[in-house]
Amino acid sequence: MELNDKLEILADAAKYDASCASSGAPKRSSEDKDGFGATTGMGICHSYTPDGRCVSLLKILLTNFCIYDCQYCINRRTSNVPRARFSVEEVVKLTHDFYVRNYIDGLFLSSGIIQSADYTMEQLVAVARQLREVHKFRGYIHLKTIPDADPLLIEEAGRWADRLSVNIELPTHDSVTRLAPEKNVHTIKLAMGSIRRKLDEKAEEPKAPSFAPAGQST
Numbered sequence: 001m002e003l004n005d006k007l008e009i010l011a012d013a014a015k016y017d018a019s020c021a022s023s024g025a026p027k028r029s030s031e032d033k034d035g036f037g038a039t040t041g042m043g044i045c046h047s048y049t050p051d052g053r054c055v056s057l058l059k060i061l062l063t064n065f066c067i068y069d070c071q072y073c074i075n076r077r078t079s080n081v082p083r084a085r086f087s088v089e090e091v092v093k094l095t096h097d098f099y100v101r102n103y104i105d106g107l108f109l110s111s112g113i114i115q116s117a118d119y120t121m122e123q124l125v126a127v128a129r130q131l132r133e134v135h136k137f138r139g140y141i142h143l144k145t146i147p148d149a150d151p152l153l154i155e156e157a158g159r160w161a162d163r164l165s166v167n168i169e170l171p172t173h174d175s176v177t178r179l180a181p182e183k184n185v186h187t188i189k190l191a192m193g194s195i196r197r198k199l200d201e202k203a204e205e206p207k208a209p210s211f212a213p214a215g216q217s218t
């Protein structure tokens with residue numbers, strides 16, 4: 001599959017993540033019409049940095065394949081949608097190329113779960129690590145973490161990303177059990193708690209390694 005086709009599928013699939021919801025606007029395009037611009041372009045969304053600046057982010061999923069079957073999610077295992085998967089290198093290249101063309105200020109990256117929570121989280125972390133270490137990327141990175149992943153991976157994610165978040169789509173234990181039986185409220189809470197703890201440790205010990213300086217969200 002061509003990179004552009006993947007981008008179309010995986011930017012569209014990411015628009016349902018409300019962490020930065022500006023890409024949920026109604027479809028409108030100037031194609032074949034007067035005027036200019038469109039709301040349907042590939043996923044650029046907006047977010048705020050700790051100093052209040054509004055930044056444009058490339059908002060994509062690493063993949064919309066998922067081994068879970070959450071009933072409310074378009075990317076669930078049993079959903080009949082076109083599927084695609086980026087390699088780590090493809091996400092790094094897209095972010096780099098869009099950044100140097102001034103299309104974006106950073107990256108918002110989430111993913112369906114492939115193979116296991118740890119494997120998926122490793123891939124997300126690898127994107128951020130390559131951007132920071134290999135390309136010396138100083139732009140903004142928001143990673144959606146996988147709650148069941150090894151805490152050491154979440155810790156490494158916080159070293160590279162400006163913001164970490166965890167999806168909390170349902171308000172009660174019962175609704176999670178009914179609609180997302182493969183998810184576990186306990187591990188979601190633990191993941192949020194461990195990110196909070198790392199942020200507090202960093203606040204108390206400024207010389208500790210950097211950890212998600214723009215904080216956490218859902």
Ligand code: SF4
Pocket residue numbers: 066067068069070073074075076077111112113180
């Ligand atoms: S784990 Fe995430 S991507 Fe997979 S079905 Fe559930 S909500 Fe959708």
